[in-house]
Amino acid sequence: MATVILVRHGRTTANTAGVLAGRAVGVRLDKTGREQAALMGGRLAVVPLVGVVSSPLERCRQTARFILDSQNLDNQGELPVTALEKGFTECDYGEWQGRTLAELAKEDLWSVVQSHPSAVTFPGGESMAAMQARSVAAIRRHDAAFELQHGSGAVWVAVSHGDIIKSILADALGMHLDLFQRISVGPASVSIIRYGAGRPSVIATNTDSGDLSWLRASPPAQDAPVGGGAGNL
Template identity: 65%
Template structure:
């Protein structure tokens, strides 16, 4: 199957001010976030991407544009970002737009930290539903990319912290209640390969480094005992 790069959007005005943005309109990258998105795009430009999908939130669209611009700058075929509703930010309901320091006082915060599978945000969605819609979407898109471009194709999904953590938890075989053990920073790149036997998590929360190894042909025969020789 193809290889998926999960990119969190760059830092936003809400991140910097300690507000839970959720799906609030008009939340955009700040100056730091713009720089972060450009760096992520430049890293990904080491390999041509077959498809680029993004959450419909503006901050993700901005980050996806930086990825597309870097592809064009590197001489790769032009790629247009496609909006995917299933990768939208979690619907935090009444929590949306609230200062984090105030949400810390809510008894639900403790459940979010310790048992997220039991959380349903007031006026919003449950974290179980959030994970299910995102996992279903990336597996569907990955299968389509593989069918169209082959098992060596690389594609990019730009989304949000909790969405990416939920996707990584699923790929790692972790229960949703353990997903808070995973950290995903703004504009970080994580890598999953959905092979026929199982998902393989190749990288998480990376900020720097060469990604040209993604050009290597995927290994056959499952996980190599002892770890193998790595990509060539």
């Protein structure tokens, strides 16, 4: 089975201002965000990636650039496959976009977002159920394509946004969308999923440190080890 590394973009100016950026243009990584992305890129430098697929939004493209630069590529700076994927783009928050989180927390819909997100459609925007459906469909489509082209040992990266990655992880964990707020995904964090023939395996969530060289090993067994196994060798 192929391995997908889910990377959230680094911290942005909107994050520090407490603003829901959504799909607004011109939202870039701040100084800390660039440092976070550089550190994350360094972690991935030891992993031979077959591709990087990014949300089209600028903050994700910036983050993806740190990954590309870490791979010691040729002068074109290209992996065998690099792409932008609309399915990985931020949720369409509609009329909520550009407003402060402090202000939004006073809205009646806020409590529904916290406890019953499957029922939420943002005014003038997207439903959270639709957000999850299109992001999961996109991640599985790319994963199948990379495995078909590069084999079961293929490792690739998807760069996206907090709610998108949380919804993908919830699906892989078999969690209802209403439980996805239990998952945390920090800026420039790394989460790892393997989609097997029978079920996904969530290998890691929300990590911001640690050695990833074990991802260079031979393809993992399809079956889960009874008793937990020996870990990453």
